[in-house]
Amino acid sequence: MKETKKENAEKLPRFGGQIGFVLSSAGCAVGLGNLWRFPYLAARDGGGIFVLVYLILAVTFGYTMLMTDIVIGRKTGRSAIGAYENIHRRWKFVGILVFIVPALVMSYYGVIGGWVTKYTALFLTGHIAEATQEGYFTEFITDPGAPAVYGIVFVFLTLLIVLGGVKDGIEKSARIIMPALAVMMLVVSVFALTLYHTDEVTGEVRTALQGLKVYLIPDFRNLTAERFFQILLDAMIQLFFSLGIAMGIMVTYGSYVEKKVDLNRSVNYIEIFDTGIALLAGMIVVPTTFVFYGIEGMTSGPGLLFISLTNVFHTMGNMGTVVGTAFFFTAFFAALTSSVSIYEAVVANCMEIFHVSRKKASIVLFFIYCGTTVLISLGYSIFYFELPLPNGAQGQLLDIIDYFSNSFMMPLVSLLTCILIGWVVGPSFVTEEIEVSGLPFRRKRMYVFMLRYIAPAMMAVLFLQSTGILKMLIGYG
Template sequence: MKEKKSNFSGSIGFVLAAAGSAVGVGNIWRFPYLCAKDGGGLFLIVYLALVLSFGFVLLTTDIAIGRHTKQNALKAFGTLNSKWKFLGYLTFLVPALIMTYYSVIGGWITKYFCTYLVSDGSILSQDSYFTSFITSKVSPIVFMLLFLALTAWVVYRGVEKGIEKFSRFIMPGLILLILGIAIFSLTLSYTDANGTVRTGLQGLKVYLYPDFSSLTVKRFLGVLLDAMSQLFFSLSVSMGIMVTYGSYVKDDVDLNKSINQIEIFDTGVAFLAGMMIIPAVFVFLGTDGMASGPSLIFISLPKVFASMGAIGRIIAIAFFLMMGFAALTSCVSVMETLVANCMEIFHKSRQKMCAVIGIYSLVTAVLICLGYNILYFEVKLPNGTVAQLLDIMDYISNSFLMPFISLLTSILIGWVVGPKLIIDEVERNGEHFKRAKLYCFMIRYVVPVVMLILFLVSTGII
């Protein structure tokens, strides 16, 4: 089989690029909220267990399929078994849907970062500011364009000169920023109007201490489903990204070691995100301050920064710079997957396909922006939540397609192709796959059952 011309230069470049894809805004605005909602340390324990079991299985499968076939996701599954090529088309849909709104969120982050750069940012802490911003007709589109242009530029430069070089610079910076802000959060203290003193260390206890009070089977299942859904957000699995990145990995790279490093990177950043946000929000807003999704980043945290006084602006600039790094590395991986697949479909150059995907991303992102004003509507999703355009795209990609794709992939590898193919790929260079037995058991018996349950729950069937 002909070797692909585009490759990561080595294991470090691959790990940083893959970790950059995995570390996105989902880690930072979703992980802390779920942790606060689901009993602090209880969620952490469940999530860590899932990372070491399900996360490792799904990540190993995607990356090994990519390297074994030297194909992007669109053709990789058909290469394994011609009757399963439809699975490649399903995986292509996920990044195609995610790309419609990810640059919009990146634009929001860019707006907040720029506002803190040129002002004290006090306007951002007002209750109505975020709503007035996203419902305006021009400003969200302008900042989305800035973010999308930078994303397209990185992808345009290619795998080694673009994605890898960018990740080598951005990822260490992201880690240093998030670590610095997390440490600073632990030093905070605040006395409210009632004279109650709240400290960052008390917030850390809220974050780490497992809350087993009123633990029931129903509550535990809720925590389990939250942690599992976060796993998809966190590891970029079942969306073709890791298959595509795996196809760029050279044969002499130790996959076993690289996958372990990606797991550590991603889980470590998610943990630090919780340590960064939960203590800070607890100090200034109490236990009721944790909001879900964008509200946490764009409404709750600006209030926290405003309460810090003069240093709050500096911390806010560092925070939104870090958020921008996280969003950019993830958006680059999504666009790269689309570009790489389209290069194989149409047999055109990277530059031409990057232009085409860029135009697609621009048009669809503008529609998402207009979904908050001119095109605004609400529908009730099968899982019971009320959604508008961005939420619909997110639901279809993350709650519907990704569990379904994981279910089908586990059946393909576990029962059709056989797990030995993946194990042999991991052990290609003679390295021992220590978790091979666990992998076989999980991919054949556990993953299909759990993915089916998660799919049925997320679609409202059960």
């Protein structure tokens, strides 16, 4: 016999209030992509042009998709699989896809978290010089043992927080970590803007303020229609991944939110926190890298964090050790809060599917993810191989799983969600829930228009681009 909605609601864990929900959700949204991908894209895509496009997308597309995920969770009181089945029985398969995404992401997130843990430990113990030796990062990740050990430590820390539950684990840690992360980012960004460097060969003096200019002031000199489309695509992808859309996380967190919480204000705060951290990261990374290497020194992905910035901090001497330690602490916090959110999404679904306790689901998943962390870390050594991906890149084990979960499944899930809510059950499914607190939904018209027309089109383009189909159709992507 099925439980009634009232019985189910009574058993659900709850956030303590709006602040706890916002900080926990911001912890999900603020991840390593804010620290290493956002600054790189901003520097590559014309500085202020990318930032401007990103901000516009954040208050339109990002707001729409984030609000949709949260409302699905709060209105149904279920995690992904149960939530989509509750909305429409025939669309349960979308909930299954949503569940698969975080399950796959968590399988390799411990590996990346282990890298951050290792470098945080290096800075804490004063071994910054060791970390800057040529080829050190490559030697570390190709070691068959060390990356797995650090990865397991990282997954264990994630487990400890999730075992504490929603209020005493996730929310309590977020109330401490997120303000601390914001303060450290602000302090480091202010310091970064005071830097300057004189080139020993040319005598050229580069200042952080010059780098800030590159970062924030739009460069329209070489802007073509094709380049603007690429900037738009880059900003959309960054925002899509940054907010944790289509991973079931916000659906799960939404199910923990009381009806009295103002979702309008909460979503605004989450976006402000996430975007603010991304902008601060850019204020640290772009000017700092510009000072010591020029704009040509900006690289993407792990190389920016573990090689370029590590060398910059070493060049700065004793002060670099202090600043570098603070920066890697922020990276560690960002990785940990995101990991907790991903892990919680998987745990919550397993609790519903298998009718088990939080403790049992969390511990069983811990051993599973320890296994995947070891396996995927060995993908850089014993199990190393490369395969061509549909987006044109070459990938090994981690890249393949990352591509399938992020570039293939997430845009597909978002597209199907837009169709389900926008056209099958209707936007009123969301708008009525937002207004249940008695407050008006002032952005209703924008939300409905984005949900039914713009967001599905954007998701379709993103899906076609990531799968290589767009390139086959129009020769671009």
